[in-house]
Amino acid sequence: MLPQSHIDELRSAVGADGLITGESQLQTYECDGLTNFRVLPGAVVLPRSAAQVQAVVRVCARHKIPFVSRGAGTGLSGGALPAAGGVVISLARMNRILEVDIANRYVVVEPGVINAHVTARVAPQGYFYAPDPSSQSVCTIGGNVAENSGGAHCLKYGFTVTHTLGLEVVLPNGEIVQLGSPTLDAPGYDLTGVFVGSEGTLGVATKVILRIVKRPEVVQTLLAAFDSPHAAGQTVSDIIAAGMLPSALEIMDALAIEAAEAAVHANYPVCGGLLLVELDGPSSEVEALMSEARAICSKNGAQQVRVAQSDQERALVWKGRKAAFAAMGRISPNYIVQDGVIPRTALPSVLSEIDRMASAAGLRVANVFHAGDGNLHPLVLYDRAIAGQEELALDLSYRILHLCVDNGGSITGEHGVGKEKQEALGYMFSEPDLATMQLVRCAFDPENIANPDKVFPRTRLCAAEIPGPYTPHPLETAGIAEIF
Amino acid sequence: MTSTTAITAQECAAQLANIAGEAHTEVAGETVSVAPLDAAQISQILRFADANAISVTPFGSGTKAGWGNPVAPGIRLSLNRRNSLREHPWQDMTCTVEAGCTWASMQAELAQHGQMVALDPLWPERATVGGIVATNDSGALRLKYGGLRDLIIGMTIVLPDGTIAKTGGKVVKNVAGYDLHKLMTGSFGTLGVITEVNFRLHPAETDARTWTATAPDALQFAEPLRILLDSQMTPSSIQLRAGKLQSALDVRIATRPEAFDEQAARLRKILGQIELSDSVNEVWQARQRLFDHEDRVILKASMLSSDICSVSSELQHLAAKQEFEFDLTAQATGLMTVSLNIPADAVPRLLDQLRSRLRTSGGSVIALRIPESIRAGLDVWGCDSNALALMREIKRRFDPNRTLNPGRFVGNI
Structure with missing residues (x-):
């Protein structure tokens, strides 16, 4: 809880209508899109200007109160999770x-x-x-x-x-x-x-x-249906190898297609691996590239290849893809969204390994991924009502991240580290790497009050933190990877 | 060695020879050059220098050694033994290259698989990856592909205390941890020594054509350029060239062979009355040629793209009035390089004029080359950022003893 005097200072910074302290209202801010972490903040402020943000941050700095800034709260890694008793700075009113x-x-x-x-x-x-x-x-x-x-x-x-x-x-x-x-x-x-x-x-x-x-002159979206995500993955590699840079290359597996269809009726073909290829640019260029992309799909055994015929059809294709996470609720009581990255060429072997790990854990994993840049979004499906299954699912999702790192990739492509992946960051980077990042943090925030206890594997104090000489990463010692 | 250093150049060289070998250590006046074999040796050298208050200048081939403020002699840390393309997983379209590798030799290897790092820096035959990254150089391709901050996906660096750290990774999409490679890019060797860089790659522009239009006054290109940039055409590069009496606009488009005629027709329509002709690749060497006359002052000016024609035209009128010669290239990204043939004592005033002209829209002017006679008292960087205190604090955290390139960067960082 914040002392009343601090609350009063915050009120004078943002005005009475910019301050929330009632417990039921504070609960709105206790989590972001990663809902399994919840912490009640001490206060929420809704500044209307940079000057008001500055006044709030000065109050926080004066009393060393941790603060967390927040947009719409849609983050998927707990980045906007409040610090206990700290201040949440909602930027919702600064929307001009x-x-x-x-x-x-x-x-x-x-x-x-x-x-x-x-x-x-x-x-x-x-x-x-x-x-x-x-x-x-x-x-x-x-x-x-x-x-x-x-x-x-x-x-x-x-x-x-x-x-x-x-x-x-x-x-x-x-x-x-x-x-x-x-x-x-x-x-x-x-x-x-x-x-x-x-x-x-x-x-x-x-x-x-x-x-x-x-806006590009022409945008064309191609859907290609394959037996498996592997065949779709090979097609992605071939398209890239042909020197094309599509604006998007997305793959959905059978489970993800089933869920998206149930949710938004995107009219996807029924198949084991759906590839979406979007090309844009000058019309003469896109036409030439699209016929080349179709040929590559057919060569890799696509059962069906079609190009969305209208803007409405294209919008529907994307609506299904973008609804894929939320759609998992249609086929599973609970699910964990993961976000890992691998080099594109590791796609087939990593997908096989995820299948194997899922079977061994007795769980289903749906796959939706930005295949062009190797960004996987495995969705680990489980039922919280079954004792022990949530722990199994969490463990599987973290092991998938380790698998990404072991294959030369990253623990996050776009969702961030936040609260969820602090420990995984320690798997990806060695101590000297993290200590060097900490130098930047300490230059900006020596008191460690801006979104503290996030991103890094453990709380680090600026004064005491001195990066040491190089120590090999565990992967390097094991001969799996060289330093890069 | 600097005056604050108790150790002599010979003593320093002896210590460095113990680390890197005598064959790779050399004394030249007050400077000791050393060429370490690997990151571990670089780490040892930096620890030695840091402990003995000897300044260190990371060194590639020296093409841009004169940029920024001069640094007192100390150790010249050469990366020239770290000069290979370490990895090129071409199907992943990434590569890992050592900092001492020249740009051209890296590109030649990548070209074997039809790929490139999509950047056209100065002096590619001599300039090294590390030096290009440390100075954040970029050329005309930046319009389509972005600058180094958009192309670098990871890095290995060595800090003055000997810490070897990596940042980013080998995949293009990656938001794990802070992007230290963005901090290192353009930091002029003041925070750490870059030993390896990971790049994302693009397909080489195998089918590309260049067109050139000419006109006396650069201002004549203002409207066509505005229309071109507002069009749905996707040129790789657009460059304005101007001298005292003539101007030219170069446009490079890379596309499928079957699309060229239609693109050229569009371009002609945009240029209207101004004649457009097929051109040659050599026009893209224009920026580099500005540096050829060694007695000329060179400025790098950054401005809004809508300003490049008017600023060039203003220079043309000023040159006519004050009777000086100049040549410039300006990319459509708003980055302009100007080569001036003016008396030394006229430089400060012109620099001030340009800076105040550009500052209102967030622009800046850096003096890359100036006569030694006016260096004292002239601010080559022209950094008026209110984040300078924060930059100094970052320097203090990374390099508390001011070992790396002390004084070279903005605000004497």
Whole structure:
């Protein structure tokens, strides 16, 4: 609980209508999209301006109160989970689009602006904001910046960091700094690049300069039905090897197709592995590439290959894909969403190994993945009502992450580390790597009050933390991997 | 050796020879050059230097050694024995390359599988991966493929205390931990020594064509450029070239062979009255050629893309009025390189003029090459960021004894 005097200071920072302290209202903020972690905050503030954010952070800095910033709360790794008795800074009211510069292809927005609203604002001029996490109709730009969100189309267009030109940030000591600018290569360290994806541990973004992209002339989406995800995976490799860079390459397995069909009737073909290939660009180029992509699908034994014939059909195809996580509720009482990355070529062997691990654990795993960039989203299905099954499912999901690291990949491609994967980060990086990251954290937040006890495997204190000489990673000692 | 150092160059060289071998250690005046074999030796050298207050300058081939503020002589840490492409899993379209590898030799190996790191830096035949990354160099391809921050997916670095750390990884999509490689990119060797870099790769542009349009005043290209950038065409590169009396606009498009005619027709329509002709690849060497005259001042200016034609035109008018010569290239990304033939005492005033012209829209001007006679008292970086204190704190955390390139970077970091 926060002392009354601190509550009073917060009230004077944001006004009475910007402060929540009642327990039932606080419960709204006790978790994000990862609902199995819940912590009640001491207070929630809803600032309307950078100055109010600054005033709140100054109160927190003065009394060393931990704070966690929050957008729409759709994160899937517990990044917006409150610190016990700490302050949640909800940016929901800072939702204005401040500037639109079409000639220079950027917009300036407040952090509470919803991802899809950026595109909606610039669509009349023929532009869009490229990063498209599945939650884009509700998630906010501030949250996207914290997580460096991706989406299906980042294969071609890149991630949030690719599209973030600059930021205004309230540092954990309450200072406001401008990082980057609408122009490139401002003299100095690329702190914008470091801040994006830092999961709220380096400060609070109060303004974001985003790049917008001209809508391509033509977009075509191809659906190809295969016997197995393996055949679909081979097709992905062949498409890439042919020198194409589609805007999206997605695979869904039979379980995922079944769930998506049940949820949104996307009219997917019934098959063991569905591949979606989206190509965009000038019409003459897309036509040539599409016929090449069709040929590659047929060569790899696709039973059915069709191109979505209208914008409505294409929208439905994507609706099914983006609803795939939530749709799991149709075929399983409970499920865990995972997010690992592997080199694309490891796809067949990793999928086989996941099958084997799932069978051994007596669980089902559905697979939905951004195949073009090797980003897997295994969905571990279980029933909480069956004693011990949740623990089994959690254990399996973490072992899948280890499998990704063992194959030269990563424990997260877009959901972030947050609360969920702190220990897994310690599997991926060795102590010197983590200690070096901590140097950045300590430069921004020496008091460790910005989203503390997240991302890193254990709480680290800035003063005592000195990176030591190199010690080999366990994988290196075991001869599995070289340092990279 | 610097005045704060008790150790002589000879004593320093003897210590370094123990680490890297005599054959790879050399004394030249006050500077000791050493070429370590691997990250472990780099770690030892840095620990030795850090403990003895000797400054260290990481060194590739020295093509950009004059950029930034000068650094007092100390150890020149050469990466030239770390010069190979370590891994190229071409089906994954990634690679791991050692920092001392020249850009061209890396690209030649990647080209064997029809791939490339999609960046066209200066002096690719000589410049090394580490130096290009440390200075965040980029060329005209940045329009389509982004800069180094978009192409680097991981890195191995050695800190002044000897810590060997890796960041990122070998997969393109990865949000685990902080992206230290973004911090290292463009940090001018002030935070750590880059020993290896992991890149994402793109298919090489096997089918690409360039067109060039010419006009006297750069301002004549402002409207066509605006329309082109607002169109659904997807050029790899767009470059404005300008001198005192003439200007040119180069456009490079890579696409399927069957699509070229239609793309050229569109381009012609956009340029309207201005004649467009088929051009040659050599025009993309223009930025590098600006550096050829060694007596010329070189500036790197960053501005909004909508400003490149007007700023170029203003320079043309100023040059006509004040009777000086200049040449520039400006990418459609808003990055401009200017080569000026002006008297040394005219440089500060012109630099100020350009900076105040660009600052209102967030732009900046860095003086890459200036006459030694005016170096003292001139701020080559022109960094007016209110995050400078934070940058200094990052430097202090990474390099508390100011061992790496002390004073070279913004704000004398």
